[in-house]
Amino acid sequence: MKRVPAARLEWQECRRDGTGSRMVRFESVGLRYGRAGQADPEVLHDLSFAIPEGGFRWLLGPSGAGKTSLLRLMYLAVRPTRGRLSILGADIERAERRALPGLRRRIGVVFQDFRLLGHLSAYDNVALPLRLAGRPEGQIRADVMEMLRWVGLLDKLAQRPAQLSGGEQQRVAIARAVICRPRLLLADEPTGNLDEVQAERLMQLLKEMNRIGTTVVVATHNDAMVARHVARSLRLDHGRLVSA
Amino acid sequence: MARLFRRRRALLRPAGFDELGLRRALSDRMLPFLVAAMAFLAALALAGAVGAASLARHWREGAGASLTVQVPRGDAPASGQSGTRLAAVLALLRDTKGIREARALTDDELAELLRPWLGSGVERLSLPLPAVVQVRLADATAELGGLTPRLEAAAPGTLVENHGVWVGRLTALARSLQACAGMALIVVAAVAAAVIAVATRAGLAARREAIEIVHGLGATDSYIAARFAFRATRLAAAGGLVGAIAALPVLLELATLTAPFAGLQPDEGGQGGLGVLPPVLWLALPGLPLAAAAIGFLAAQGTVRRWLRRLP
Numbered sequence: 087m088k089r090v091p092a093a094r095l096e097w098q099e100c101r102r103d104g105t106g107s108r109m110v111r112f113e114s115v116g117l118r119y120g121r122a123g124q125a126d127p128e129v130l131h132d133l134s135f136a137i138p139e140g141g142f143r144w145l146l147g148p149s150g151a152g153k154t155s156l157l158r159l160m161y162l163a164v165r166p167t168r169g170r171l172s173i174l175g176a177d178i179e180r181a182e183r184r185a186l187p188g189l190r191r192r193i194g195v196v197f198q199d200f201r202l203l204g205h206l207s208a209y210d211n212v213a214l215p216l217r218l219a220g221r222p223e224g225q226i227r228a229d230v231m232e233m234l235r236w237v238g239l240l241d242k243l244a245q246r247p248a249q250l251s252g253g254e255q256q257r258v259a260i261a262r263a264v265i266c267r268p269r270l271l272l273a274d275e276p277t278g279n280l281d282e283v284q285a286e287r288l289m290q291l292l293k294e295m296n297r298i299g300t301t302v303v304v305a306t307h308n309d310a311m312v313a314r315h316v317a318r319s320l321r322l323d324h325g326r327l328v329s330a
Numbered sequence: 331m332a333r334l335f336r337r338r339r340a341l342l343r344p345a346g347f348d349e350l351g352l353r354r355a356l357s358d359r360m361l362p363f364l365v366a367a368m369a370f371l372a373a374l375a376l377a378g379a380v381g382a383a384s385l386a387r388h389w390r391e392g393a394g395a396s397l398t399v400q401v402p403r404g405d406a407p408a409s410g411q412s413g414t415r416l417a418a419v420l421a422l423l424r425d426t427k428g429i430r431e432a433r434a435l436t437d438d439e440l441a442e443l444l445r446p447w448l449g450s451g452v453e454r455l456s457l458p459l460p461a462v463v464q465v466r467l468a469d470a471t472a473e474l475g476g477l478t479p480r481l482e483a484a485a486p487g488t489l490v491e492n493h494g495v496w497v498g499r500l501t502a503l504a505r506s507l508q509a510c511a512g513m514a515l516i517v518v519a520a521v522a523a524a525v526i527a528v529a530t531r532a533g534l535a536a537r538r539e540a541i542e543i544v545h546g547l548g549a550t551d552s553y554i555a556a557r558f559a560f561r562a563t564r565l566a567a568a569g570g571l572v573g574a575i576a577a578l579p580v581l582l583e584l585a586t587l588t589a590p591f592a593g594l595q596p597d598e599g600g601q602g603g604l605g606v607l608p609p610v611l612w613l614a615l616p617g618l619p620l621a622a623a624a625i626g627f628l629a630a631q632g633t634v635r636r637w638l639r640r641l642p
Contacts (some may be wrong), residue, residue: 163546165642184550185640191548199544205351214349218549262547 108172109270109301110137110160115169128167128325129155135170135330136322139269141202142296144312145305150159153305156322157274158304161195174269187325189221194263194300198275200255201264202247208234208254209243212301233261237291251282260291264300271295272298273304277311289315339512350540350554350562355533360560361526361568365626368522369573369618372515376614377581377585379511383586384608386504389497399423399466399481399492402560404461405432408485415485423465428474431466460489483594519625526562531560534637545641555634559627566626570619578615582607 104146115133120126130152137143145153158164162178164184169177172238181189202211213230217223234240237257239250247255256276263271273292277285289311302322306312311320321329404416411418416434423432435443440462441450448457467474481488534541541554585606 129518161533161546162642185546187545187550189548190546193394195546201539201546203349203540203543205354206349210347210349214544215547217347218544218553254588 098118108136108280109139109174110135110303111172112136112180113170113172114165115171115222116168117152117159117164118167119164130159131329133169135327137301138277139301140296140299141232142293142302142317143304144317144319145303145322146319147328149307150324151322153326154274155325156320157195157272157303157305159206160270161193161272162190191215191266192269194266194268194271196256196259196263196271196273198278200247200259200279202255202258205221207244207246208250210263211247212256215266227234230261231264233265237261244313252279253281253287255287256280256284257291260288264295268300271300271302273302275305275307277306277308285311286314312315334466347542349539350557352533352537352557355536356529356558356565358565361529361565362572364525364529365522365566365569365622366573366576368518368525368620369570370577371573372518372522372618372621373574373577373615374583375511375514375518375639376618377577377584379508379515380608380610380614381585382504382511383505384503385588386507386508389500390497391503395467395469396493397467398493399432399463399465400460400489400491401463401485402460403458403486404488411484416463418484419461419463419481419488422480423463426474426477428468429465430468433464435462435464436490496634518622522566523624523625523629526566526626528632530558530562530630530633531637533561541639542637545638551635551638555631556639558634559630562626562630563623564626567619567623570622574615574618581611581615585611 112133112135115130116128117130118126118128124308127218147153155164159166159178160173162173162278165171166179169179174192176185176189178186203214206214209230212233213226216229221229231240231243232244237260239254239257239261242250242254245254247258250258256279260276263273271292276288276292280288285308292302292304293315319329320327367593399419401416401419404414404419408415408418410468421433423429440459443462444459478490481490544554567585585608589606590609
């Protein structure tokens with residue numbers, strides 16, 4: 087019998103029992119940085135909420151409210167200190183470490199500082215997630231070209247990040263985040279380094295991803311953007327969820 | 331099977347694709363140079379081990395398998411037999427089981443033996459010199475119990491000098507040298523592993539951000555460790571090759587110098603040339619780059635995997 091990877095099995099079971107519609111679920115989640123045994127203060131306290139599959143959420147709150155920490159939990163850069171966290175149907179606090187890379191490949195992340203690899207071309211940056219997933223090189227090219235065309239950078243595929251403008255770098259980061267058709271797309275202040283036009287264009291890309299079924303969470307300070315694109319929001323203050 | 335298939339597909343990444351920027355992080359200057367130095371030392375240690383083993387064998391099979399018999403007044407008539415005392419001793423020795431050859435040294439050979447002590451012109455001295463018989467045993471471990479009393483009966487005053495004791499000591503010394511060379515080899519390998527581990531840690535620190543990005547995109551520990559290990563293996567193999575090549579002329583020179591001690595004759599390479607190097611070293615030298623590559627691979631894999639445990 088064909089074996090199903092643990093993460094996928096959990097996801098399928100999750101869908102069968104009716105909870106599969108919850109792409110993200112926090113239950114009394116707390117997060118504390120620092121080494122084990124040290125009594126650093128919690129940066130996130132008792133977070134409980136869920137985001138359904140295909141949902142769109144703004145993540146709002148003042149600087150230092152814990153937005154980035156919350157996103158870090160969602161893209162599996164840290165594990166919760168307490169509570170239960172379920173991402174893509176997998177219980178993160180109990181998942182084996184070796185199960186996490188497979189989950190990460192199904193989560194796309196767009197960072198404010200882009201986090202592109204400076205020594206690689208735009209093409210290679212976008213192709214990287216496919217190569218990490220072991221996709222044969224022959225199949226990669228078409229997908230990468232399509233994605234670069236989608237973000238309007240087909241003519242700059244050989245440029246390195248340092249040779250691109252901030253907006254162009256952000257679009258490369260978007261293309262990299264969505265090339266694997268992620269089921270969960272997270273963006274941390276994605277418009278922070280963009281002008282009004284570029285920011286609006288980015289929002290259209292994110293909404294398009296959401297329209298084709300991707301769950302999208304966008305952390306932002308941009309109130310005007312939030313007002314133009316009405317959607318449900320999660321509001322944090324001092325590490326606590328004040329509205330959901 | 332699925333894992334094997336995934337691994338095979340991963341091999342399809344373009345040749346030379348350096349997503350972690352390791353060409354700069356693990357420089358091709360310092361690391362190969364250090365590994366080359368280690369490989370050079372390893373070649374010397376290896377040669378020391380092989381040389382000590384060869385000397386021990388030579389001594390065991392040479393001096394250890396021989397006796398010297400001194401017969402005072404060898405020309406005098408033997409008691410109760412016809413012929414001289416020397417002839418009686420030679421006959422007895424040749425009839426003894428375990429003795430391959432018994433030969434009396436000529437006067438010239440005797441004079442040559444005594445030259446260091448008595449100078450030239452020994453034959454003109456009026457010293458009563460014993461006849462000396464050189465005995466070759468069929469086997470260094472041949473049991474010759476009872477030989478001395480029988481010789482004493484045939485020619486009273488005959489002395490048997492067995493070389494076994496000092497050959498045993500020399501063999502023990504050679505074995506100690508061999509053990510020291512082996513230890514040196516292990517230490518060199520350990521230092522090489524440590525050098526590669528330190529270089530890998532420096533590479534990890536230099537490329538920390540890139541590693542975190544790739545890790546966040548879903549790269550497994552195996553994938554990241556393999557990138558480092560591949561680079562370290564290449565650099566270590568290159569260093570090992572350079573070290574082995576650099577050691578070759580030194581080893582040839584040393585082997586030429588030590589050839590007489592190992593009993594090599596000029597026509598066997600005792601005058602120099604490639605033939606002077608023991609065949610086992612010809613086999614071991616090409617193994618050095620391979621050993622360096624294996625150490626590079628294992629040290630890099632271990633270091634990277636241990637470092638990655640800090641990431642979630």
